[in-house]
Amino acid sequence: MPHALPQPRTIAHAERLSGRLRVPGDKSISHRALMLSALAVGESRVEGLLEGEDVLATAAAMRAMGAEIMRDEECIWRIHGVGVGGLLQPTGALDMGNSGTSTRLLMGLVASHPITATFTGDASLSGRPMGRVIEPLSRMGADITASPGGRLPLMLRGLCPAVPIEYTLPVASAQVKSAVLLAGLNTPGITRVIEPVPTRDHSERMLAGFGAELTVEPGPIGRVISIRGEAELKPQQIVVPGDPSSAAFWMVAGSVVPGSDIVIENVGLNPTRTGLLTALRMMGADITEQDARIVGGEPVADLRVRHAALSAIEVPPDLAPSMIDEYPVLFVSAAFASGRTVARGAHELRVKESDRIAAMRATLEANGVACIEHEDGLSIEGTGGDPIPGGGVVASKLDHRIAMSSVIAGLHAARPVTIDDVAPVATSYPSFFDQLEGLSA
Structure with a gap:
């Protein structure tokens, strides 16, 4: 099942994100x-x-x-x-x-x-x-x-x-x-x-x-x-409830793009999957749960996300198992926080679809964000809510989460961010770009 030819894509600054969407099944x-x-x-x-x-x-x-x-x-x-x-x-x-x-x-x-x-x-x-x-x-x-x-x-x-x-x-x-x-x-x-x-x-x-x-x-x-x-x-x-790992991109996008107000419907909130939600709230994110319910034995709710000023934190390492797939986009949120965020305890990122620690360090540095690579994570200097410089070219490394995280970074960048290949996004989120267009309209 080889991927198609590389699909480069350039992401420009978004004025604001608004609307409702439903992410794909978990x-x-x-x-x-x-x-x-x-x-x-x-x-x-x-x-x-x-x-x-x-x-x-x-x-x-x-x-x-x-x-x-x-x-x-x-x-x-x-x-x-x-x-x-x-x-x-x-x-x-x-x-x-x-x-x-x-x-x-x-x-x-x-x-x-x-x-x-x-x-x-x-x-x-x-x-x-x-x-x-x-x-x-x-x-x-x-x-x-x-x-x-x-x-x-x-x-x-x-x-x-x-x-x-x-x-x-x-x-x-x-x-x-x-x-x-x-x-x-x-x-x-x-x-x-x-x-x-x-x-x-x-x-x-x-x-x-x-x-x-x-x-x-x-x-x-x-x-x-x-x-x-x-x-x-x-x-x-x-x-099947909505995938919290897919909702993660909109949780961060809505938090960092000024003026944003979005609702993500039908998100699975299994307690073993809510580490990113916990971390973002620790940073000051404005994310509220609406219509909490149980679907097929799994807790589900709609999430309303509004732009908020984020503050740097030391991410508790014990959150790692409950957000291991969400670390790349957590790193993006840290790029817009006030202060230095330290996110460690995630050795597993080295053996995902790519080495996600190295790939995200390269992504952030290519777009003007200062960070330090650790064996088990990153320390990231945030902008305090200002746009990141941007203007870089990102190597997605055939990794859908690196590609989508880079897109979110580009939504609040001073200069457009280019991803060398977004074809891997189809492995987990075929409707990602259509939904981004809807929120940006």
Whole structure:
């Protein structure tokens, strides 16, 4: 699933942003909804699915392993599952495009099925290490042959029956946790994951919703998540809330562009995903929740964002797991705050679609923002609300979040900001530029 030719784009200063918008469905929930529906017996229906390239890669992989997946004219996805243990041998390689979530979670699914799958991806994904997933899945009996450095392409030969394990996460990673739990679905006995630092819990919520026997209990060093294998999943009707990682760009844009007043509808506010909201409020952002409600077991609200003067903070490192994908745009907000913001505790950014710490330092410096790079984050000198100098050219590094964060920076820059390639934005947010145009009109 290679990207199209590079699509450069230049972003000019915005006078103000106003209006209402609805962000795409949550990417994490969309991936999991497709996977678990494909393992249920019967037809599941999913509304609000994110139809970006990453999620479509998951859909294609589940089809290749036997699930029937269809989208109707009303954008409702219908999935006829094969049952836990029923995945079929794919006839070709599974192309994951740019999606690390698809790759790591599907490796977990395949690990406890008697099939062999080859995982491939684009240049960006092929540079990302998979060792942290390979290690626990190998302990469960999967035979994995990866490219040098534990990278794609890799071949995974599943074991059935696999071996249940108790695994303590060495780093906070919802993807590794989910991969082990998904492998445990078809493993006799009880598979346990011990999580010293809480990460997003969409997998636990959704597995329980589909009928898996799953418990979450406190332990001496963290949460203990246990799943009983050889499960029978029941089909579900799922409504996917708006992705807080996509809403993050508008939270920052509305906060830093003078005169702005926008409402972001239907945003998922799972407590394991609200770190950026907490950090922005600490900085003085004016973000209020309206019509708070529960949708499909997930807390949801509309967010009203109005321009506010931001002040620099030291971002609490314990917020990192709940906003790891939002650090790039948090760095942008810091560029407009009064004083020096220190945002650390985010080692994980080094192994995302790009090295997001280095990429955002280069982005900010190219546009006149002074910053210091740390191993686990950045220190950034803000403008006190004035426009940043701008005028730079940004290398997006095939990373959708670097591209979109750079766009937000350009909205309050003295000179236009140019991004070398915004094509990767389609992996998670196909309507991003259309919605930006609507807010700017």
